[in-house]
Amino acid sequence: MGLDFYLQQLIFGATLGCLYGLVAIGYTMVYGVLRLINFAHGDLLMVAGYIAFYGIIMFQLPWPVSFAIATALTGCLGILIDRGAYKPLRNSPRISALITAIGVSFLLENLGLVIIGGRPKSFPKPELFDGSLMMGDLVIPNLSLWILGITAVLLLLVMLVVHRTKVGMAMRALSRDFETVRLMGIDADRVISFTFMLGSILAAAGGIMWCMRYPALEPFMGVIPGLKAFVAAVLGGIGNVAGAALGGFLLGFAEVIIVAVKPEWSGYRDAIAFAVLILVLLTRPKGIMGEDLPD
Amino acid sequence: MAGRLFGALAAFLIMNAPAYAAEPVVIGAYLPMTGGVAAYGQMGWSGIQVAKRVEPEVLGRPVDLRLVDTKSDKVDAANAVFRLIDKEKAVAIIGEMISGNTIAGSDHAERMEIPMVSPTATNPIVTQNKKYIFRVCFTDPEQGQVAAKLAREQLKAGTAALIYDISQDYCVALAKFFREEFTKAGGRIVAEAKFKSGDRDFTPQLSSIKSAKPDIIYAPIYYTECALIAKQALEMGLRAPILTGDGAHAPELLQLGGKAVEGVYFTGHFHKEMISTDRGKKFMELYEKETGKQLDAFSAMGADAYFILLDAIKRAGSAQSKKIREALASTKDFEGVTGKISLKPDGNAIKPMVINKVKDGKFVYVTTINP
Numbered sequence: 001m002g003l004d005f006y007l008q009q010l011i012f013g014a015t016l017g018c019l020y021g022l023v024a025i026g027y028t029m030v031y032g033v034l035r036l037i038n039f040a041h042g043d044l045l046m047v048a049g050y051i052a053f054y055g056i057i058m059f060q061l062p063w064p065v066s067f068a069i070a071t072a073l074t075g076c077l078g079i080l081i082d083r084g085a086y087k088p089l090r091n092s093p094r095i096s097a098l099i100t101a102i103g104v105s106f107l108l109e110n111l112g113l114v115i116i117g118g119r120p121k122s123f124p125k126p127e128l129f130d131g132s133l134m135m136g137d138l139v140i141p142n143l144s145l146w147i148l149g150i151t152a153v154l155l156l157l158v159m160l161v162v163h164r165t166k167v168g169m170a171m172r173a174l175s176r177d178f179e180t181v182r183l184m185g186i187d188a189d190r191v192i193s194f195t196f197m198l199g200s201i202l203a204a205a206g207g208i209m210w211c212m213r214y215p216a217l218e219p220f221m222g223v224i225p226g227l228k229a230f231v232a233a234v235l236g237g238i239g240n241v242a243g244a245a246l247g248g249f250l251l252g253f254a255e256v257i258i259v260a261v262k263p264e265w266s267g268y269r270d271a272i273a274f275a276v277l278i279l280v281l282l283t284r285p286k287g288i289m290g291e292d293l294p295d
Numbered sequence: 296m297a298g299r300l301f302g303a304l305a306a307f308l309i310m311n312a313p314a315y316a317a318e319p320v321v322i323g324a325y326l327p328m329t330g331g332v333a334a335y336g337q338m339g340w341s342g343i344q345v346a347k348r349v350e351p352e353v354l355g356r357p358v359d360l361r362l363v364d365t366k367s368d369k370v371d372a373a374n375a376v377f378r379l380i381d382k383e384k385a386v387a388i389i390g391e392m393i394s395g396n397t398i399a400g401s402d403h404a405e406r407m408e409i410p411m412v413s414p415t416a417t418n419p420i421v422t423q424n425k426k427y428i429f430r431v432c433f434t435d436p437e438q439g440q441v442a443a444k445l446a447r448e449q450l451k452a453g454t455a456a457l458i459y460d461i462s463q464d465y466c467v468a469l470a471k472f473f474r475e476e477f478t479k480a481g482g483r484i485v486a487e488a489k490f491k492s493g494d495r496d497f498t499p500q501l502s503s504i505k506s507a508k509p510d511i512i513y514a515p516i517y518y519t520e521c522a523l524i525a526k527q528a529l530e531m532g533l534r535a536p537i538l539t540g541d542g543a544h545a546p547e548l549l550q551l552g553g554k555a556v557e558g559v560y561f562t563g564h565f566h567k568e569m570i571s572t573d574r575g576k577k578f579m580e581l582y583e584k585e586t587g588k589q590l591d592a593f594s595a596m597g598a599d600a601y602f603i604l605l606d607a608i609k610r611a612g613s614a615q616s617k618k619i620r621e622a623l624a625s626t627k628d629f630e631g632v633t634g635k636i637s638l639k640p641d642g643n644a645i646k647p648m649v650i651n652k653v654k655d656g657k658f659v660y661v662t663t664i665n666p
Contacts, residue, residue, distance in 0.1 A: 005506060012498040118329030119337065120519050122550045132530055139531050214495035215526070216519050216551050220330070224493050259488075260499035267461040267489045 004137045009260045010253075015144040015213065017252025018151035022206035023229035024236065024244035025158060026199030032175040032239040033195045036097050040081055040104035042226010044200050045207030046112060048074040049123065049217050052208050056124050063126040071204040078200025079193045087189065105226075112219030123215035147209050154205060155245050158198065162241055167194055175239060231277050237290025246288060251276075319359035320614045322604065323385030325375035325400055327392055330367025331492055332517055334545040335392035335593050339414050342594030343389060345582045346601040353608045361385060365396055372396035376403045376411075385409065386614045389600045392593065393517075393542075394418030394435075394465040401428045410620040412604050414596035415564060417541065418464045422642030427616075429623050429642045431599045431631065433666070435465070438540055438562050439472025441648055441664055442513065445560065446538055447480045452510035456486035456535070458500055458524060460516050463492060469515035469540050477513075485509050490520070497524050498531065505533045512537045518545040521559075522552035529555040536560065544592050549656055559653045565592040565633040566649050566660040574602070575632040592633075599631040603638070 023045065030038045048070045055066030085104050089097045125143075132141040162168040170191045173181045182188050210225060211217060228251060236247025254276055259266040280288065324343060327336035340362060351358060361383045363375035372391050379385045380403060388404055388411040391397040397416035404411045405425050413421060413430040417438060422428045446452045455477055459466040474484055486507035488500035501524065504512060512528070512535050514521055521543040528537070539561040548556055567590045570576055578598055579590045606629055607622035608614055626638040637645040650661040 005502065008502055009499060012496070012502070016496050016498075113329050117337075118333035120334075120547055120551060122547075122553070134532065141530055210495075214523060216495070216523060218333075218519075221495075224495070256496070256499045258499075260502050263486065263488045263500060263503040266500055267491060269494070270491070 005260070008138055009256050011138075011140055011144055013253035013256035014249065015141075015147050015252070016256060017249035018147050019206050019210050019213070019225065019248075020229050020232045020252050021245040021248025022151055022154065022202050022209075023225060024232040024248045025155070025241055026203045027230055027233040028236070028238050028241060028244035029162075029171070029195050029199045031233070033171055033192055034086070034097070035094060036086065037101060037230065038081075038086075038196075038199075039098075039101040039226070039230075040085075040108060041199065041203055042222040042224075042229065043105050043108040043112075044074050044078065044203040044222065045210055045225055046217070046219060046222040047077060047108060048204035048207035049211040049221065050112065050116060052211065053121060053123055053217055063124075067208055070208060071201055074204035074207070075197045075201040078196040078203075082193055082196040087192075109219050109223070116219065118219065120216040120218040123211040123217050125212045125215060129212055143209075143212055147213070150205065150209065151245075154202060155242075158202065158241055161198065167191060171195055228273070231273060235277055235280055235287055237287030240287070240289045240291065243287055243289030250288075317356040319357045320353055320608065321359045321361060321383060321385045322601075323361050323363070323376075323379030323383055323388040323390075325363045325365050325372060325379060325388065325390035325396075327367040327372075327396065328362070328364040330365075331519065332367045332393050334518060334547050335415065336364070336367070338545070338591055338593035339392050339597030339600075341586055341588075342414075342582070342597030343601045345578070345585050345594070346598035348585065349578060349581060350602065350605050353605050354612070354614065356614070358605070365391055365400070367393075367396070369396055369399040372400040373403065376400040380404065380407050380409050386616050387411070387604050387608070387619050389414065389597070389604065391416060392597075393463070394421055394468075395463050397421050397428075397430075398464060401425055404428065408620070409616050410604075410607075410623055412600045412623070414600040415541065415593060416465075418468050420464065420468075425642060427620050429638055429644075431603055431633075431636055431638075431644050431646070432541075432564055432596060433646050433648050434643055435469045435540075436472045437648065437666075439469055439515075440476045441562050441650070442473050442515075442538055442540065443476030443480055443482070445562070445650060446477060446511055446513065447482055450511055450536060450538065450560070452482060454483045454485045454507075454509045454511075456488070456504040456507055456509035456512045457484060458488045458490070458497070458504065458512060458514045458516070460492050460520060461489045463517070465540075465542060466516050469542075470513070473513050473515065492517075492520075494520070495523060497527050501528050501531055501533055504528075504535075505531060509535050511535050514538070515540040515542065517542045518548040519551060522548050522550075522556060525552045525555040525559065541592070544651065544658070546591070549653065549658075552653075553656075556653050557656075560661075561651055563592055563649050563651050564646075565595045566651055566658065567591075567595075568660040569634070569647075569649055569663050570632070571634060572630040572632070574630050575634075578632045595632045599633050599636065602631055603629055603636065 052070035055061045129143045232247035232251045233244045236243030365372040394416040397413045410427045417435045459470040486504045537559045541563045544563045582590045611618035611622035624640040629636045648664045
């Protein structure tokens with residue numbers, strides 16, 4: 001196994017890591033603002049995938065339009081979930097909201113099952129993303145480059161929003177002290193809606209790219225990436241946007257490298273990912289880039 | 296409370312039922328209608344339903360089919376059997392489509408002495424040490440042997456790589472049988488990669504296979520994973536032909552795999568071009584008329600499970616579970632949809648196997664291998 005082999009794993013690991021990272025950012029932002037693990041977040045991948053799929057297949061839309069609509073609708077769904085499921089519970093114990101999140105997740109999955117059915121569908125990959133670069137033994141799928149590029153741009157945009165805009169400032173303030181922010185005359189509900197929308201848009205982007213990379217659409221497709229992204233968010237330090245992206249990257253790398261180098265361990269892929277999480281949390285309970293958030 | 300209410304309601308309904316209506320024979324079915332292998336459950340169920348159209352009655356009593364979804368999950372499969380036996384009072388059960396779930400479900404049926412016929416669970420453990428569990432398909436040792444022979448003789452492979460799902464009994468066992476047979480025939484396994492149901496990224500496993508440079512890849516796995524593996528292999532420039540088992544035989548393989556699955560060989564239960572029995576011809580005609588779809592392997596196998604069960608009830612002359620079991624165990628040269636089937640007292644079937652291939656986006660029949 002030469003350098004090529006490891007470079008190859010680096011590319012595949014980065015691709016997977018980007019997808020985890022994009023989803024993880026949504027988890028982390030919502031947690032930062034509301035202290036809520038939004039378990040329905042992973043299922044937004046599935047929703048975005050299906051909307052994009054039906055846009056192309058049923059309504060014959062060109063793919064950029066279909067992808068844009070899917071992203072926008074998923075963003076709206078994020079707001080809707082917050083307004084419908086979490087807002088009424090804003091002043092209830094945190095555990096109620098958590099259970100509701102699991103409920104929403106089941107609702108989305110089973111709605112998918114009832115409306116669309118359980119058999120997997122093939123996601124149409126636009127030609128632009130097809131093909132791959134060959135460099136000797138090294139294969140770089142064009143889609144991997146796109147995923148890396150799009151993730152970088154989106155991450156930059158999110159960082160700009162969080163650190164350079166008014167609403168971003170409000171989000172950060174909310175994560176420090178919810179009550180005081182309200183007293184300052186900031187409409188907390190609007191800021192929360194915005195957070196959900198932003199997170200959901202990222203999940204949609206991640207979902208569509210996930211579908212292109214692993215083109216088997218089914219109602220439960222969001223569960224595993226959602227779980228992994230949650231791990232990534234905790235790994236990077238929940239509440240921290242850059243940490244979530246970093247956590248996603250690390251998790252993607254770890255999964256790919258371990259399986260490639262030790263194929264006989266490949267059955268323990270998830271176990272290893274979670275062992276890494278436990279180790280990091282034992283040494284750094286707040287995650288890699290986590291900071292103290294007031295409870 | 297709900298149970299008591301249900302009981303009272305049932306008693307009320309029975310008391311008020313018209314005296315002349317014959318009591319139906321309740322046959323349970325537990326199938327993966329949703330989840331990872333939903334395609335099998337849905338195909339199997341459509342086959343069973345059309346089969347019921349053909350023979351809606353047995354012993355002059357109507358057949359009452361009760362379906363429970365197993366969500367492709369072992370725990371749900373076991374629960375489904377509890378429900379079919381304890382609540383629905385089924386006298387016999389059809390299911391499951393895949394081995395792991397059938398093994399999970401068969402325990403309770405064996406304990407309660409309710410005969411069960413699986414259309415397509417091929418793992419040897421399914422019927423092992425079980426008196427009441429039957430299947431109408433071949434088993435994995437036979438399938439592994441045929442696949443190894445195909446790999447050595449037809450595909451001229453000297454080396455092979457294995458990739459399989461370690462959370463499925465079917466995949467693990469079939470990989471093992473292939474490994475044994477292939478090595479015995481002079482071949483060499485140069486790489487072995489594993490994954491778990493639900494995994495979607497196989498690039499690291501395929502990288503390690505690629506660096507071992509095998510002549511063929513044996514992938515005894517289910518259709519979704521098989522299609523994705525073929526796709527990712529093609530993308531990585533891994534061009535060794537893929538050989539797989541009956542678990543890949545679903546239209547989803549073609550839809551998800553596209554041109555990546557061209558040239559995939561597999562051992563399977565059935566191809567409509569091999570139909571030889573009268574029952575098969577009639578059934579195919581009706582099936583295509585009723586559903587508007589072409590008859591596939593899993594629908595045909597589901598239908599055979601139903602027909603064989605009804606045949607056993609007829610020969611037993613009673614819908615009593617123990618008698619059905621005895622009749623099932625003595626099934627001899629039954630003319631099913633998929634060919635002549637005999638059941639052995641150990642629960643296994645003596646049945647032909649077919650080899651299929653993917654060509655031009657279709658499943659193409661290659662040959663039949665008789666037992």
